[in-house]
Amino acid sequence: MATLMQQFLEDGKQKRLNENKMLPLIEQIYSGYLTEDSWRKKESFAPSGLVYGSGACARRWYLSFTGTLHESKATPLNVANMSQGTASHERIQKAMRNSGVAKDIERPVRHSDPPIFGFADAIILWNGTLYVGEIKTTSQTAWEYRKKTGRAADYHLAQILMYMYILEIPNGVLIYESKDTQELHAIEVEMDDAGRELVERILDWCRRVYQAYKDGKVPERSFRKDSKVCKSCPVEKACLENSEPTTIKFERLDIKR
Numbered sequence: 529m530a531t532l533m534q535q536f537l538e539d540g541k542q543k544r545l546n547e548n549k550m551l552p553l554i555e556q557i558y559s560g561y562l563t564e565d566s567w568r569k570k571e572s573f574a575p576s577g578l579v580y581g582s583g584a585c586a587r588r589w590y591l592s593f594t595g596t597l598h599e600s601k602a603t604p605l606n607v608a609n610m611s612q613g614t615a616s617h618e619r620i621q622k623a624m625r626n627s628g629v630a631k632d633i634e635r636p637v638r639h640s641d642p643p644i645f646g647f648a649d650a651i652i653l654w655n656g657t658l659y660v661g662e663i664k665t666t667s668q669t670a671w672e673y674r675k676k677t678g679r680a681a682d683y684h685l686a687q688i689l690m691y692m693y694i695l696e697i698p699n700g701v702l703i704y705e706s707k708d709t710q711e712l713h714a715i716e717v718e719m720d721d722a723g724r725e726l727v728e729r730i731l732d733w734c735r736r737v738y739q740a741y742k743d744g745k746v747p748e749r750s751f752r753k754d755s756k757v758c759k760s761c762p763v764e765k766a767c768l769e770n771s772e773p774t775t776i777k778f779e780r781l782d783i784k785r
């Protein structure tokens with residue numbers, strides 16, 4: 529069998545492709561990942577959207593509830609990465625079913641006041657205890673950090689705690705998968721006083737934001753125009769173009785326990 533060094537020498541003899549000439553081909557393939565902007569009107573808050581980036585901005589939710597253009601800000605590589613994540617979710621969910629631990633997959637999570645809707649990845653029965661299960665895929669470095677410290681990311685914790693609270697299941701488990709090795713690591717989450725207080729704070733913020741939308745009160749911006757959050761906000765254009773006078777100020781949603 530050829531050693532690695534022999535392989536390098538063999539490769540060196542090959543006629544190299546003109547990479548610059550092929551760059552447009554790659555760009556063309558990437559363009560196949562892109563999705564169109566679309567007009568959307570949201571009816572409810574999504575827990576996964578609330579805990580990250582522009583989810584903390586009341587104005588973003590106001591615009592989504594009134595109905596507006598939602599820009600597709602994802603780059604081709606973002607889209608490829610997300611679809612890789614979706615495929616990993618489905619593979620792990622299938623393994624949960626096949627191994628017998630899943631009681632349910634994609635359990636709807638509904639709350640009426642304030643309106644919240646989402647799906648928990650799984651409901652798991654393990655050693656006689658029911659858990660809400662959430663799958664998260666991460667880089668190997670982040671996965672090793674989670675394993676070493678036993679600490680979950682704040683926004684993952686806030687999301688699973690919302691599901692646990694609404695579904696009235698006091699136990700949860702965050703299942704982290706390394707994108708490089710597919711190894712899994714589980715972090716158990718218990719609904720304690722701090723967790724309950726966090727979810728109630730989030731619900732209270734959502735209730736006030738939803739009431740403002742119903743009253744036609746336009747929230748002020750929560751982030752600066754040139755911030756990273758606004759640059760990746762799906763309603764950035766609508767936010768900039770909206771000329772309604774702002775009539776209410778909201779603090780940013782705080783998802784830290």
Ligand code: SF4
Pocket residue numbers: 582585586587588589591748749750751752757758759761762763764767768
């Ligand atoms: S662009 Fe920025 S300020 Fe405007 S809605 Fe989005 S996050 Fe809020």
